[in-house]
Amino acid sequence: MWEYKTSVKWSGGEAADIRCDGKPTLDITPPPEFGGKKDRWSPEDMLVGAVESCVLLTVLYFVDKMKIGMTSYESEAVGRMERTANGLRFQGIDIVIRTVVQAEEDSEKMAKAVQQAEKFCPVSAAVECPVGVSVESTVASA
């Protein structure tokens, strides 16, 4: 079993520090639409970023395992939240990945690596709303 620990200290108003031992402290506010500041991470941003970065790291694991010639990886993620009868609820998180690979066969392998990552990414699996992942791979010109 592994444990991940964070701590929060309220600093008055709607501001708070979130700490994780030995790592940069983050200032957190609500999203701007709920009275927070635009230049700080919100918990909603952190949730989307946690899923997106975990998908990357899980893809990297399969890229290595499947010996895929990948030279570049970028992704964009968007989480959608709506007001429901039960309060604010995330409806889904979608991640669009773009990679550059060395050969056509790497492109096919990459699609499989992303499918595996969708299945095995622990943060994505920890999220109740649907998480959609798509990948577009470009073969680098020789």
Place this chain on the structure above:
Amino acid sequence: MWEYKTSVKWSGGEAADIRCDGKPTLDITPPPEFGGKKDRWSPEDMLVGAVESCVLLTVLYFVDKMKIGMTSYESEAVGRMERTANGLRFQGIDIVIRTVVQAEEDSEKMAKAVQQAEKFCPVSAAVECPVGVSVESTVASA
């Protein structure tokens, strides 16, 4: 509907930047037990921090609404991950809150505010594993 967007750029090896428009960029690595660095946030840390900070902000909403005399709030969170037949899976996230309040009646109200926050926190609700929240309030000496 509200949208929360992040983007990830792989920078080689097991390192990546995670960006959120106008906010500090975070360097992400796997947890140390999976080959990452101790001094950077991992996706697992971010997930736990997202839940913990969202619980705080939701509690603050109810503290204001219920006019609770709260003068201090700190919490500690721990997420537990285990290897299962389906891969690594979060088993639960537990948050222990300590507050200082002005009067005994605030202490009782605080317990209710935390119950409400557990119900309405959107990030906590987005997580599939059990999220446990407890609170201990101390009445400030006159």
